[in-house]
Amino acid sequence: MRRRNLLMAAAGAFLLAGAAAAQGAAKALVDQAKAQGVVGEQSDGFLGFVTSSPDPALRAAVAEINAGRAQVYREAAARNGVTAEAAGAAAFQQVVQSRLKPGEYYRVGSGAWTRK
Numbered sequence: 001m002r003r004r005n006l007l008m009a010a011a012g013a014f015l016l017a018g019a020a021a022a023q024g025a026a027k028a029l030v031d032q033a034k035a036q037g038v039v040g041e042q043s044d045g046f047l048g049f050v051t052s053s054p055d056p057a058l059r060a061a062v063a064e065i066n067a068g069r070a071q072v073y074r075e076a077a078a079r080n081g082v083t084a085e086a087a088g089a090a091a092f093q094q095v096v097q098s099r100l101k102p103g104e105y106y107r108v109g110s111g112a113w114t115r116k
Contacts, residue, residue: 021035026061045088050105050113
């Protein structure tokens, strides 16, 4: 039970830091790409490409946001005695998955992309 609470705290940290880390143009570009079905959320807590040929600006925006998320997951993991991978997965389960909008894509594990 304690571990679940710790992972939920890591997921909460994702919300707070994710808003700060994904500001401005990168967030706007990724949000637009998510709405268009080009970018989706993965169960590891990171963004991924649904389609195979995104433009360079979008690649950079996804990389910027994923780098911010990775830092948040490392920090949450260190505070809570879990791995960064567990923190990322918890963020997906507790925060990201519930915030997916209709029409956006997500992928669980290494499976196929699914549209909400």
